[in-house]
Amino acid sequence: MAAAGLKTVILLSFVLAAGFLLIILSCALWSNWLPLLVALTFVLAPLPNALFSHCGSDEFSTLEDGSGPLDLGRFITSVVVVTGFALPLVLAHSDVIRPAASAMSIIGGGLVYGTILAYSAAFKQDDSEFD
Amino acid sequence: MSIPRANYDPRRVCVNPCPNFTPGFGKHKRTVGVYLAGALFAIANWTFFDAAILSAHAKPPHETEPVLVHVTFVDWVPGICSLLGMLVVNLIDKDRVRGEDGFGDSRAVWRARLLLFISFALMAGGLAGSISILILKYILNDYPEMYKYYGYCNVSQNVGLMLSAVVLWISQSSSGEYEYSLTI
Numbered sequence: 367m368a369a370a371g372l373k374t375v376i377l378l379s380f381v382l383a384a385g386f387l388l389i390i391l392s393c394a395l396w397s398n399w400l401p402l403l404v405a406l407t408f409v410l411a412p413l414p415n416a417l418f419s420h421c422g423s424d425e426f427s428t429l430e431d432g433s434g435p436l437d438l439g440r441f442i443t444s445v446v447v448v449t450g451f452a453l454p455l456v457l458a459h460s461d462v463i464r465p466a467a468s469a470m471s472i473i474g475g476g477l478v479y480g481t482i483l484a485y486s487a488a489f490k491q492d493d494s495e496f497d
Numbered sequence: 498m499s500i501p502r503a504n505y506d507p508r509r510v511c512v513n514p515c516p517n518f519t520p521g522f523g524k525h526k527r528t529v530g531v532y533l534a535g536a537l538f539a540i541a542n543w544t545f546f547d548a549a550i551l552s553a554h555a556k557p558p559h560e561t562e563p564v565l566v567h568v569t570f571v572d573w574v575p576g577i578c579s580l581l582g583m584l585v586v587n588l589i590d591k592d593r594v595r596g597e598d599g600f601g602d603s604r605a606v607w608r609a610r611l612l613l614f615i616s617f618a619l620m621a622g623g624l625a626g627s628i629s630i631l632i633l634k635y636i637l638n639d640y641p642e643m644y645k646y647y648g649y650c651n652v653s654q655n656v657g658l659m660l661s662a663v664v665l666w667i668s669q670s671s672s673g674e675y676e677y678s679l680t681i
Binding site: 442453455456461 | 527528531532533534535536538539540543546547550551553554665669
């Protein structure tokens with residue numbers, strides 16, 4: 367398990383670096399640093415779920431998903447993720463950034479967010495014994 | 498005092514009950530619905546921001562003629578109305594609206610229904626306002642197609658906000674695995 371975990375960590379870190387490389391290239395090649403907002407958006411995307419997941423369930427509640435704060439966290443997460451994909455498209459539509467920069471930042475943002483999702487999914491079992 | 502038997506549930510709000518969507522999500526129905534509502538909310542708002550950013554960076558098609566029309570504050574008003582309506586719809590406790598006996602005082606039910614009515618009226622007013630802006634500002638003035646796009650974006654923003662509120666309501670009122678059917 368330790369070796370597999372180590373390989374997973376190395377692979378995910380390479381994917382994360384590739385994602386950030388794509389985003390920074392999409393900014394630097396045309397010297398227009400607006401697509402950097404995409405990186406910020408996708409880094410902030412898991413934050414609402416992480417915050418609100420502790421509000422919802424105390425140890426006495428049996429319902430897994432029945433509370434308002436959990437729903438609010440999921441709603442905000444979904445809004446932020448769609449924002450990350452929509453922002454480069456909108457900027458490219460109004461000729462603020464090039465279409466190539468838009469595509470690169472979307473792919474990079476998708477890689478970054480996929481890395482975060484895969485990381486939290488791969489190492490979820492370690493946390494589950496504490497709650 | 499005996500209440501005559503009726504063939505409908507007297508607690509429910511709408512005459513036609515909302516259809517009970519049971520696709521194959523099972524117990525993740527609520528989670529999927531909430532994520533879907535958030536995505537719809539963001540898509541709706543970004544279609545309008547697309548129009549606003551496009552208008553702010555609009556260049557005239559020829560050098561001689563100016564840009565005919567911009568997105569101004571008037572275009573923002575229907576979206577703000579829909580947003581406020583959606584906020585109030587989701588802040589109301591669904592159990593209050595149902596109005597069961599022995600649950601709180603009975604006047605709270607009346608107030609909750611009044612607030613629910615006002616918020617639905619705000620959302621419908623936002624949709625109607627966006628359509629009227631599309632017609633009055635863009636179609637009747639006979640602007641070319643690239644300016645009518647602003648009006649279409651406005652209408653689709655409000656339709657998307659309403660869809661988002663509907664999805665959120667349905668996914669929150671159909672509660673998980675215990676399936677006590679809340680016939681709103």
